[in-house]
Amino acid sequence: MDVTWGAGVSHEIAWGGLIAIYLFLAGVAGGAFLTAALTDLLGKKGPSKVVRSGAYIAPVSIIIGLALLVFDLGRPFSFWKLLFNVNFGSVMSIGVFIISIFTALSVVYAYLIWVSSAASGKIHLTTGAAQTAASVEVRSQGLHKAVAIFGVVFAVGTATYTGFLLSAVSTNVFWSTPLLGIQGVPFLPFLFLVSALSTGLAAAMIGAFDSKDLTLYKKVDIVLIALELILLVVLYASVKPVFFGGNLATLFWLGVVLIGLLVPFVLTIYGVMRHKNLVLPVSSMVVLGGVFLRYFIVYAGQILR
Amino acid sequence: MDALAKKHYAMVIQVAKCLGCQACTVACKFQNHVPEGQYRTKTPVVGPNGTYPNVRMYFEKEACQMCQVAPCVQVCPTTASHYNEDGVVLVDVDKCVGCKYCMTACPYDARFLNKETGTADKCTFCYETRVSKGEKPACVSTCVGGALMFGDVDDPQSDVSQFLAKHKTEVRKPEFGTRPSVYYVYEGVK
Numbered sequence: 463m464d465v466t467w468g469a470g471v472s473h474e475i476a477w478g479g480l481i482a483i484y485l486f487l488a489g490v491a492g493g494a495f496l497t498a499a500l501t502d503l504l505g506k507k508g509p510s511k512v513v514r515s516g517a518y519i520a521p522v523s524i525i526i527g528l529a530l531l532v533f534d535l536g537r538p539f540s541f542w543k544l545l546f547n548v549n550f551g552s553v554m555s556i557g558v559f560i561i562s563i564f565t566a567l568s569v570v571y572a573y574l575i576w577v578s579s580a581a582s583g584k585i586h587l588t589t590g591a592a593q594t595a596a597s598v599e600v601r602s603q604g605l606h607k608a609v610a611i612f613g614v615v616f617a618v619g620t621a622t623y624t625g626f627l628l629s630a631v632s633t634n635v636f637w638s639t640p641l642l643g644i645q646g647v648p649f650l651p652f653l654f655l656v657s658a659l660s661t662g663l664a665a666a667m668i669g670a671f672d673s674k675d676l677t678l679y680k681k682v683d684i685v686l687i688a689l690e691l692i693l694l695v696v697l698y699a700s701v702k703p704v705f706f707g708g709n710l711a712t713l714f715w716l717g718v719v720l721i722g723l724l725v726p727f728v729l730t731i732y733g734v735m736r737h738k739n740l741v742l743p744v745s746s747m748v749v750l751g752g753v754f755l756r757y758f759i760v761y762a763g764q765i766l767r
Numbered sequence: 768m769d770a771l772a773k774k775h776y777a778m779v780i781q782v783a784k785c786l787g788c789q790a791c792t793v794a795c796k797f798q799n800h801v802p803e804g805q806y807r808t809k810t811p812v813v814g815p816n817g818t819y820p821n822v823r824m825y826f827e828k829e830a831c832q833m834c835q836v837a838p839c840v841q842v843c844p845t846t847a848s849h850y851n852e853d854g855v856v857l858v859d860v861d862k863c864v865g866c867k868y869c870m871t872a873c874p875y876d877a878r879f880l881n882k883e884t885g886t887a888d889k890c891t892f893c894y895e896t897r898v899s900k901g902e903k904p905a906c907v908s909t910c911v912g913g914a915l916m917f918g919d920v921d922d923p924q925s926d927v928s929q930f931l932a933k934h935k936t937e938v939r940k941p942e943f944g945t946r947p948s949v950y951y952v953y954e955g956v957k
Contacts, residue, residue: 468787468789468809468810468811468812468826469806469809469811474870474876476867476868476870476871476880477867534867535864535865535866535885536863536865536866536867536881536884536885536886536887537863537864537865537884537885537886540863540864540865541864543862543864544844544845544864544866547844547845547846547847547862548844548845548846549843549844549845551841552841552842552843552844552868554844554866555844555845558844630842631838631842631868632838632943633838633872633873633874633943633945634871634872763871764871
């Protein structure tokens with residue numbers, strides 16, 4: 463403290479990089495799960511590479527995310543208190559339950575997909591183990607479908623929750639920006655849901671990059687990237703320009719817009735038209751863009767208040 | 768705020784009477800064992816701004832504004848942040864996990880993560896240690912310039928009630944609808 467002028471006005475950033483990455487990983491988990499489960503539910507063949515990739519990425523991603531979240535707590539070992547002291551008025555308190563259920567479903571789903579792959583000979587096992595897997599698969603078909611359907615609901619819940627977590631802070635004018643100025647309809651849940659779908663789909667494609675036909679997924683990705691670009695234009699028009707300037711300008715324009723959206727958008731279209739496999743570079747950029755987006759939103763809301 | 772609250776404690780800060788001596792800052796550190804480098808209250812300078820003959824400089828005491836509609840209480844996932852029976856916003860250290868959601872919600876930057884406990888910390892109006900025993904908060908008792916008043920605004924006979932009835936006061940960031948219980952009087956400085 464300066465004895466003449468008093469202690470300076472502190473401006474501590476409460477939520478930093480760990481929270482940004484957690485929000486990103488929760489989105490990827492939700493998006494990857496949706497990619498896998500929807501393909502699985504709507505498609506007719508056994509689990510394709512994309513289904514397996516998405517089903518395995520989801521639990522890994524959400525569990526790493528939760529570990530980061532717990533590590534960021536002032537008291538990491540007291541995280542269990544979140545389960546026993548509930549505040550229904552707090553978005554975070556509700557989110558704890560949504561994410562816990564999603565995590566459990568994603569683990570069960572990954573197991574069922576593994577069993578199903580083993581049964582159809584996509585994973586090499588000893589004859590005995592393959593037979594066991596086949597019998598488990600036959601018995602768990604009803605469960606498989608139920609987990610996929612409930613998982614879809616909770617995956618959407620998880621992805622949207624990450625937006626609601628921030629938008630519920632009504633004293634933060636950036637985070638609580640309404641969608642198109644409509645009072646009571648927050649903007650961030652939509653942006654984070656679209657980004658989650660896009661990054662989750664991209665992550666699932668990375669895991670299945672050598673699959674023969676990913677054209678449908680690429681087309682969906684083009685739509686999602688276009689949607690995200692539109693949402694960012696809406697955001698840009700909804701808040702003061704100061705949020706896109708200063709230290710965060712490079713992160714936003716170079717990281718989020720150029721690397722994360724525009725370049726992948728152009729390259730995906732090019733790849734689809736020319737039948738070129740550009741999945742690895744394009745999807746990696748989309749995923750990276752998702753990280754940049756969470757960093758930008760988390761920091762812009764706290765640096766400029 | 769809890770409709771059943773028995774009292775409504777409030778603080779009045781007469782900015783023009785503050786000398787910037789920082790006795791409040793130090794008294795709070797003594798009373799509440801606040802860790803090094805962290806503050807439950809502080810009184811930074813504002814200014815000097817302007818040019819002669821319109822130079823302005825004053826000190827503005829900052830701390831928890833004891834909102835009656837507190838964003839921190841609303842967002843707290845474990846109900847650690849709460850209104851007590853006298854309507855004072857407090858943190859239950861046993862329930863707090865240190866998620867910092869309250870810190871993102873407080874528009875007054877009044878909260879910090881206590882380095883020693885890992886839990887959210889802030890001004891308590893010295894509720895447990897002094898006010899519940901009929902004393903004033905440490906900063907109010909020690910204030911050299913007589914800039915601070917404290918009392919129950921639901922009691923029409925209290926000093927603060929009588930003062931508030933006669934003077935024009937302001938609350939910080941009223942646009943957020945938090946209804947703070949800390950009132951600022953800028954007569955003579957603005």
